[in-house]
Amino acid sequence: MSEDLVSTIEELIRSERCDVGRLQNVLAAIKNGETVSFEDHRYIESLTQSQPKSRPVIEDIVESKPENAVDNTVSDSNTETPTHEVSSTEPAKRSPAKKYASVGIIIAIIIVAYVGLDVYAINNLQFRPHHGQQVAISDTELSIQTDACNPSYFPATFTKYEIDAFYNSDIIEKATVGGSTLSPKSAAVLDGIFAINKDVVTKIGQQNSTFDPTKATITTSVDASILGFIPYAVDKKYPAIEFQNMLKNPPPGTFDCYP
Secondary structure, eight states: HHHHHHHHHHHHHHHHHOHHHOOOOOOHHHHTTTOHHHHHHHHHHHHTTTOOOOOOOHHHHHHHHHGGHHHHHHHHHSSSOOOOOOTTHHHHHHHHHHHHHHHHHHHHHHHHHHHHHHHHHHHHOEEEESSSEEESSSEEEEEEEEEEEEOSSSOOOEEEEEEEEEEETTEEEEEEEEEEOOOTTTTEEEEEEEEEOOOHHHHHHTOOOOOOOOEEEEEEEEEETTTTTTEEEEEEEEHHHHHHHHHHHHHHHHTOOOO
């Protein structure tokens, strides 16, 4: 083994102006008396061309090999040789990043699917007045109950259901029902409060004008949250007459959980 050659390779490794992993593999092969490929010979010689040498580096490499390794070197040159041998440590450095990227993609897909199904279930919730006793809380408020139905195949969680009755731009009545989590294809009876805006009713009465139902509108709103912290609402608007007809004579599919 040529000590000069080993020193040259070690010096190149310390300079870090080369493929350190490749030269480390070549150095280990020389020390173990193993065959070094012709491409490695050329690579080392190209790195040392700018340095003065008493003789070509390739001669030192040939002399450092055992005599019985010459034939193997020649045969290696006849096979397809890569232009660059990747260090065995490089894939190990890249593979964790690929794993983390794959996990991140899977998590993102799960989150998007969960959010989409939750929004779908909330959009399909159905409500109707519960045929139970109403209790007066005050001269303007009543305790009420509402039937809530989740006809979808996915659970639905919402925080509040509201019905607002407008006359022109003023709210004259409001029904507020507490939220719940409804399992797929299930229903529940929820408690709420119905309130009359006494000031607006008084103002309308003082105008001495006939109540015009075409000026009345109803809005419904289901409040929920995405992933528990991003609020959103599903709002719908109806003419008051249409909404009253829906309550009196609900069309098929208005409430699908039970009669």
